[in-house]
Amino acid sequence: MDFALIMLVILVGTGAIWGLDRWWWAESRERKAKALSQAGRTEEAENARREPVYVEYARAFFPVILVVFLIRSFIVEPFRIPSGSMLPSLHIGDFILVNKYSYGIRLPVINSEVLATGHPKRGDVMVFRFPGNPSINFIKRVIGIPGDHILYKDKMLYINGTLMKQSDGRPYFFATAGDGQGEGLRLTEDLDGDHHDIITTDRPDMPLPVIVVPPGRYFVMGDNRDHSNDSRYWGFVPDKNLVGRAFLIWFSWDMVNQNRWFWQRIVWNRIGDSIH
Numbered sequence: 001m002d003f004a005l006i007m008l009v010i011l012v013g014t015g016a017i018w019g020l021d022r023w024w025w026a027e028s029r030e031r032k033a034k035a036l037s038q039a040g041r042t043e044e045a046e047n048a049r050r051e052p053v054y055v056e057y058a059r060a061f062f063p064v065i066l067v068v069f070l071i072r073s074f075i076v077e078p079f080r081i082p083s084g085s086m087l088p089s090l091h092i093g094d095f096i097l098v099n100k101y102s103y104g105i106r107l108p109v110i111n112s113e114v115l116a117t118g119h120p121k122r123g124d125v126m127v128f129r130f131p132g133n134p135s136i137n138f139i140k141r142v143i144g145i146p147g148d149h150i151l152y153k154d155k156m157l158y159i160n161g162t163l164m165k166q167s168d169g170r171p172y173f174f175a176t177a178g179d180g181q182g183e184g185l186r187l188t189e190d191l192d193g194d195h196h197d198i199i200t201t202d203r204p205d206m207p208l209p210v211i212v213v214p215p216g217r218y219f220v221m222g223d224n225r226d227h228s229n230d231s232r233y234w235g236f237v238p239d240k241n242l243v244g245r246a247f248l249i250w251f252s253w254d255m256v257n258q259n260r261w262f263w264q265r266i267v268w269n270r271i272g273d274s275i276h
Helices: 003-038 042-049 053-074
Strands: 076-080 094-099 113-115 125-129 137-144 149-153 156-159 166-175 181-191 194-200 217-221 242-252
Touching: 003 042, 003 053, 053 076, 076 242, 125 217, 137 156, 156 181, 166 194
Parallel strands: none
Antiparallel strands: 076 094, 094 242, 125 137, 125 242, 137 217, 149 156, 166 181, 181 194
């Protein structure tokens, strides 16, 4: 089940309990307590006046859940990187923050835009709901925006007929938990002015024709080009599936060397890194 939906259900539940108690149950308890007090049953009156435990918890948790829900829904939301598809930019075990208002203010759960604040740009590292299963969040880099002509051939990317230049090639060994392992080539790609590192290997490319990005859709790819399940295989990301732009690594956990002590597995030099 979607975590936002779970939070919404809890929020509505605690809010309903608190509201019912404030406008109805509390008054009913007080009437009962007064009647018992007038009958000389003081101890029973005090017990009748006492707030039930579930109401006490609802009153305590409702404002906290409300604040967390609003922050996660409209400002910033944390995510964990589960695969190596965005190496070398993002590692398995990175915990990231995503700006929720970069691509419009959206209603939680249904993800419907209510206020336009911006659109994805080439080079953005974007979190979105996977078109094949919207309950799963994916993270990839935006390669093509509406109207772009995309060609990926021989490990080279062409946008609107222009080659996105690659430079500074150097060997890169990646060993990830449950993902691709081996040696590749780490390159710096100039994506229409946005410079970021990618990884390529000697794995054959899937043959693709020139792809035209339709209105309201985006073409995305992983930086680990030969180990990424992206738009080359399942198509475009519709605007309604956008979640937000990733901008910060707030924590990082070493998922490869699992035999170390937990404090040794914290990757301190990645904490606080911006995502670009």
